[in-house]
Amino acid sequence: MESTMEKYAEKIERNEVDPIFRYNSWTSGLILNPLLKETPLEILGFGILKLTSEFIFKETGEREMVLVPQEGVFDAEVNGQDFSGERRGGPFALGPGKSNASALYVPSKSRLYIRGEGEVAFFEAPALSRKTPFYRSSAEISVVSRGDWIWRRDVVSLISPADGSSNLIVGETYSPPGFWSGTPLHKHDRDAFPSGESDHEEIYYHRFSWKKKEQDEFGPYGVQILMDGERLRKAYLINDKSLVAIPGGCHPVVASPVSELIYLWGLGGRKSEMAMKDVPEFVHLKHFEEIFRVLEGSRGKKKMSQEKLKDLSGPYGLSEEEFTLLKATLVEKGYEIS
DSSP states (O other), X not given: OHHHHHHHHHHHHTTSSOOEXXXXXXXXXXXXXXXXXXXXXXXXXXXXXXXXXXXXEEEOTTEEXXXXXXXXXXXXXXXXXXXXXXXXXXXXXXXXXXXXXXXXXXXXXXXXEEEEEEEEXXXXXXXXXXXXXXXXXXXXXXXXXXXXGGGOEEXXXXXXXXXXXXXXXXXXXXXXXTOXXXXXXXXXXXXXXXXXXXXXXXXXXXXXXXXXXTTOSSOSOEEEEEEOSSSOXXXXXXXXXXXXXXXXXXXXXXXXXXXXXXXXXXXXXXXSOOOOEXXXXXXXXXXXXXXXXXXXXXXXXXXXXXXXXXXXXXXXXXXHHHHHHHHHHHHHTTOEEO
């Protein structure tokens, strides 16, 4: 959000505040608390509930919650209404292109009781209005492929104001090994909805499919970037169960080639409308995606002249540098350009 960036961007740049938190796998409860000065957020919170056979009780007050099972099974009661769900085998159990994610929405002024086995992650933020609790099962969600080439990823939208929350927007993104996400760069830290941008904070919870073994020196890893082109330009090493508090700016992430990556994401703001604004200088990557689709529809022909490629890319007004990048990308994709 704009106010959060004003408060924290320079502090993060000067290493006075660390936006990276590493979940220790045994804490149960709120982990990222926006009321604490060491958390570079103002409204959005995140936590993990370690479930047992005994009920955990929470009152939401003026905040709403979205709970996302990470592994195991749960039974919950919200204001006298019963819900149950599961996520057996963890987030990577079904493999690429599929998802076993689900989510439980708990509105403000509610009483939640939950028990079971495993872990449940949750986001919380101030409710903008009182809603009704509901559970969205994995059978009700769909996996959408976004991007192309090495910035292709699978996205699952779980809960948003369009589905029944008042503020929180929650989902998951799957990145294949070595691929980028959050690309082309976008941001959502200005209250300018008519021009295509909203004012939201965000949190990422990173999970890697490869688990570090006792004898491993490094384990799985990726890189999380936070930048706004002015005050903030930082890159961070992320591991399994790394949390990233994103006050604003652009926030691309890349999985190293050693592991698949899934990150759970949640957004919250002071208004329910959500809009992500693309950074204009990288919009040519979306033009590349359209060109790739045209070429893939040409029955597998992998040879073309540079003149033909110029004709194909002409409608997109690519600069000389962008055209050179397009050629390099196509060569890497197996095309022969003479």
